[in-house]
Amino acid sequence: MSRRRHSDENDGGQPHKRRRTSEPIEIEDRLESLICRVGEKSTSSLESNLEGLAGVLEADLPNYKNKILRILCAVARLLPEKLTVYTTLVGLLNARNYNFGGEFVEAMIRQLKETLKSNLYSEAVYLVRFLSDLVNCHVIAAPSMVAMFENFVSVTQEEEIPQVRSDWYVYAVLSCLPWVGKELYEKKDVEMDRLLNQIDGYLKRRQKVHVPMLQVWTAEKPHPQEEFLDCLWAQVQKLKKDRWQERHILRPYIAFDSVLCEALQHNLPPFTPPAHSDEALYPMPRVVFRMFDYTDAPEGPVMPGSHSVERFVIEENLHCIIKSHWRERKTCAAQLLSYPGKNKIPLNYHIVEVIFGELFQLPSPPHIDVMYTALLIELCKLQPGSLPQVVIGMRFETEQTSILFSLFRFISWFSHHLSNFQFRWSWDDWADCLTVDLEKPKPKFVREVLEKCMRLSYHQRIVDIVPPSFSALIPAEPQYHYKYGDESSLPGYAVAIAVGNAIKNRASNEEILTTLKELPNPNQEEDDDEGDGFNPLKIDVFLQTLLHLAAKSFSHSFSALAKFHEVLKTLTESDEGKLHILRVVYEAWRNHPQMISVLVDKMIRTQIVDCAAVANWIFSPDMAHDFTRFYVWEILHSTIRKMNKHVQKIQKELEEAKDKLEKQQHKKVWKDEDEDGQLEEQIERLQEKVESAQSEQKNLFLVIFQRFIMILTEHLVRCETGSVDINTCWYKNCIERLQQIFLMHHVTIQQYMGTLENLLFTAELDHHILAVYQQFCALQL
């Protein structure tokens, strides 16, 4: 399948060699291949392929039954976009071999239990859906399926469980109804009505505090961002009103009805949902992302309405295709574009909506961001001109209402996408942003886009691609700002020259420090003995000169930092020193945000500054001017990520050492005290390291949240006393930044909830700020 697609030299991917022997292993592989590939493009019809395959498998059952069972269970779990193809296959096999059908159902139930235990909730949904569609194939008796659904829904009656648990069980039931609602209602309408009433009651009483945090746009127009269960419920209700008539799902089993209705059905064994445990990690709630509706796609088929079940099924299937093929972008694009039934729907719009829905998903997309860029480029290649580009641009015009998080990801995507298409864009469409204050959201948005575009190209390119009227929005040329260049009147100028010469003459770290000794300390009233305390002038003179000499490229600057690491460490021993070095870097490179980013990164990694210093610097008054710029937030998030990775790394080392010790102790016939002792010592040291790293991590978050609270409170108080509306652009930006921190690092933050609640997010806090914290808590209730 995917083996055939990568013959193009430029794009990587190698064709696999085909094996030609036919030993048992090869037969098993062949079976796997046959089963996986059924339903692909073929010269014969799907029905005859299924018929043929059923025959082959039936014949192989005596020798390869277990293998076939395992493969079928795997495709049920891993290929949900081909659900009905495989349920039909199982139906045909069951009709030919009743026992096999029974064994398959049992294997599926076992698999379902295991996936639930392993916290694989999306796969569990696919398994439940598969079982429910088996009712349509006469493999499973409808009443027993209804009984399973009743057990699922009864989870809503459990006490003291997280809401996300009952959410999942309700979702699992509702998401099967497009496939099997009709059949279940025909057989058991009373029970189904009761079920749906229970669900209705549950949905009415459940909490929705979390919703504002997950929305992409704040406005209700043009597309309301609905909570996922609410949306699905509306879709199911509409389906019920339409008497369960559903026309989108491909149902190959209909063609085999005469064969299948002769088959004997199995009853599902009674299934009790596993009890809640602390290890359970239920999926987080979601908001349904919409950017199109039936008024879009003017030419061609109409887009199904937002509450139609077709919309749900199409989106589910497209998400599944991406989940299966994200690693191979050409295959993924081809699979998306060959979606069955594509002639009746505006497929390109659906694809674009699903892709952006994933890209903007909070807290994070299911796959790495850059995958979506690569995928969209492939789609553009296959369907040039039909990617609704104009539409995308229009949608994001409304950035007044765009949540920052998604805006950030959109700008990253958009600039990267443009760089693959010679930056061709109808910039004039955004000309209206030139007439407003540059700090307003729209011009800010364009400035950020141009800044990102510049990083992938160069300044003159940006000047060339935008109309001349846009010049106010073009980023500054990324030049170094050397304060000691011509300013002979500045204190330290003479030493700056001396240091510059010393560096050019390959002076040692010691010699540099000696040269710097000449500088007075503007911070001190009496000289201390050795003048080793925090001296901002020394830092200024040295670093400004060093970075000036190394300004040519990143590599030059990194070399410079490495070469004079000793000097820098000496100068920045104190916290104030660390803060000041960041200030100097900013002053010198303020026109080159990318350089500031990489230098800060390097300085953290080489321990010239620590993470808390970076956090304090970002919130300091010096940075107030750039506070709302995206690069500042990139730096902060990158800093937090480094801290998290550092903790994880040491934790991993600790686990490995512990494992090693255990293995050692098991292997020994007699104890080797020395070796064990050494390892135990190492474990103790690592344990200390972990604790110290975690303490640093907790402190970092405390600093960040504390500073947020401080500046937000200041703003709120000021507005209140001045009777001014609090909702300024700055405030909106800041609150969303705070939400962003919670969302992006929720796993780590959850460890420190106790401390956060006791120290910072107390009841005395302004309710605007506390609301953010409460929304975050509601995500895993």
Add this chain to the structure above:
Amino acid sequence: MSVKLNALFSDSYIDISQYRDQHFKGNRHDQEKLLKQSCTLYVGNLSFYTTEEQVYDLFSKSGDVKRIVIGLDKIKKTACGFCFVEYYTRTDAENAMRFINGTRLDDRIIRTDWDAGFKEGRQYGRGKSGGQVRDEYRQDYDPARGGYGKLAQLQRTSDVQHKF
């Protein structure tokens, strides 16, 4: 339960290619082993004018970049159209192979491939004229890579000389 389904989840973009560094110190097996664990990528078909900054920005999209070494003409010591990108983790490098390989940088389709690891000296072109070997023999005109290939340039010069 966990059947792998090899037929399904192909991940061919991260496979190692046929290229083997002829100057590699060690046997084929050693080189392949390193390629399969490497966090370093070779990046080719860059414009001579592409900067380290641009490479950083693009390749940071698949993870934190540890180091970039821009390839240099051995004689002129100027950029000659390739570089090495080293990541901290293999996963990040794999994502670059999946999603950045075959896309554009400076309007050119760039190509990434696994590299056994940067060693001093490997930053220099191995062509006779100092740049990359591919620029010795190519016949097309590429303004971003010094115009015509070196051999073609020599031929043109000698053609011109004959005219006079």
